[in-house]
Amino acid sequence: MTAERSTVLVVDDQAPNVRLLEAILTPRGYDVRTAASGEEALRAIETEAIDLVLLDIVMPGIDGYEVCRRIREQVDTAYLPVVMVTASGDEQKVKALEAGADDFLTKPVNQSELLARVASLARIKRYQDTIKRQAGELAAWNQELESRVETQVSQLQRMGRLRRFLAPQLAELIVDSGDESFLTSHRREIVVVFCDLRGFTAFAEASEPEEVMGVLTEYHQALGDLIFRFEGTLERFAGDGLMVFFNDPVRCDDGPLRAIRMSVAMRTRVRGLAEAWGRQGHDLALGIGLAQGYATLGKIGFDGRNDYAAIGSVTNLASRLCADAEPWQILATERVYSAAGGLVVGEDAGYRELRGFSRPVHTFTVRGLDSSRVAS
Incomplete structure (x- = not known):
């Protein structure tokens, strides 16, 4: 003035x-x-x-x-x-x-x-x-800062929840948009990948808890990195068992191929870990099952602890295929194998009688990918 x-x-x-x-x-x-x-x-x-x-x-x-x-x-x-x-x-x-x-x-x-x-x-x-x-300006700025901090804390909390089952880049996209409508119950066709370690039960019985935790930590970190890289949706870790699915909540046209590529990368990654485990006297191997079909998806749980889950026979089918797979075998249904196209190298594994399914399931073993036709 x-x-x-x-x-x-x-x-x-x-x-x-x-x-x-x-x-x-x-x-x-x-x-x-x-x-x-x-x-x-x-x-x-x-x-x-x-x-x-x-x-x-x-x-x-x-x-x-x-x-x-x-x-x-x-x-x-x-x-x-x-x-x-x-x-x-x-x-x-x-x-x-x-x-x-x-x-x-x-x-x-x-x-x-x-x-x-x-x-x-x-x-x-x-x-x-x-x-x-x-x-007055300082008070207004402090109020705005408090509001921003509160918003950022809320976003971080939401990000933390979403990162439990989504790739980081997808979780960030959802937080930025503020849209969580995908969490409501809905039906969609998905590709499910189920994997676990062969010989884990015997290993856990014969080993100290610290050894078991050490192996699981290495295993989860290795596979978790690949899940995020291939933008899969992680439903759960359950000991040595792990379930991932594709085409939800974010749709992807190449779900079968992406699931197979991730499975091949998982097998390669765990083979490297298994060599080190073998030198410590632990005989562990990986088995993987893949299936495609419709499921009901959405948020389950209670206040303070929610997960994003897929419910349907397709998840049971992937689990049964995983249990039926030999060590280091990737066992996929005919539907997944065919939908992935000519980039996949494999062979017919015949019809399998699986517990809980009234009809035999036609399966294929995935050997790998045609390196001349697919980028690494």
Whole structure:
């Protein structure tokens, strides 16, 4: 605020005194408001943006001392500069300071002294306004920051929940969009991959718990990395058993091929781990089953602990194929194998009688991928 924009309220019941002060201040660029009584002055201060008050002491109704005290009692005007205009003596000056006046002038008013005191207090008022504005901006900024932090914490919590079964890039996309409608129950065709370790039960019975946990940690980390890379949806880890599916919640046209490519990569990765486990005396191998079919998918659980699950015979079929697979064998249904196309190298594994299924299931063994036709 500049001097030209400073608003001075002149309070005096004597019109000649008001005109004199107005004549001195107006040419200097001050915007002068006037009040003929203490009550009128308080109303003006309440309704207008006043920067400084020139306040006479002796007035009808409430005097200048009382006006000053009331100004100081209000939070919004507690620091409003007030100059008391006294008629005489030190006694009035002391009472003016006791009432809360910032300064005082003695009648008859000296023009130079008046301008100097008004300019000084107007400058202090500008500093006060700046501090008040900055404090308001800081409070607003803090509030906005708190809101952002709260939002970010909420997003991180949602991200943490989604990352339990989605690839990180997909979880981030869903958090950014704010759309969790995919969590509601729905029906869709999916490709299910089920895998577990052959010989794990015997290994767990003969080993210390710390050894078992160490093997599982390496196993889960290796396969978890591949699940995220191929953007599969992880339903669960259950000891050495693991289930992943494709084409939900994000659709993918190449679900069968992607599932097979991930399975081949899993087998390669776990073979490397198994060599190290073998040197420690642990005989472990991987078996994988793949099936395609319709399932009902959605969020299951309770407040504070939810999972995203697929319910249907296709998940049982993948599990049964995994159980029927030989060590290091990837066993897929005819539907998955055929849908993956000519990129897959494998052979007919015949019809399998699987527990829980009334008809034999035509299966194929996946040997690998045609390296000349598919990118690594």
